[in-house]
Amino acid sequence: MPQSNGSGKRERQYEHIKDSQKKRGASTSRAKEIAARTVNKNRAQSGESKTASKSSTRDTSPQKRGGKRSGDRQGPGGPTKDQLYNEAKKRNINGRSKMSKQELQQALGR
Incomplete structure (x- = not known):
């Protein structure tokens, strides 16, 4: 404190x-x-x-x-590859480590 x-x-x-x-x-x-x-x-x-x-x-x-600089912010290009990877990891999507940003987006249904 x-x-x-x-x-x-x-x-x-x-x-x-x-x-x-x-x-x-x-x-x-x-x-x-x-x-x-x-x-x-x-x-x-x-x-x-x-x-x-x-x-x-x-x-x-x-x-x-208001959180404009927080780590969860998704910029003009959308979420980063790391953010997508972490979400894929939470959802237990197989093969995520070899996926590109676009492939991660497709696997996540974006």
């Missing part, structure tokens, strides 16, 4: 984000990490932290960004 300045706002924010991530299926450790990073960035942007990087203070807040 990030250090507190005395008010309960950041603690409540941390718990809310952590619970939300757990509901989305993230592991407890991953949920804690995401919550801590988000709260720490918000603290830096509002001047509550002693030190802050330029990227923390000049960048948009995680709430406004």
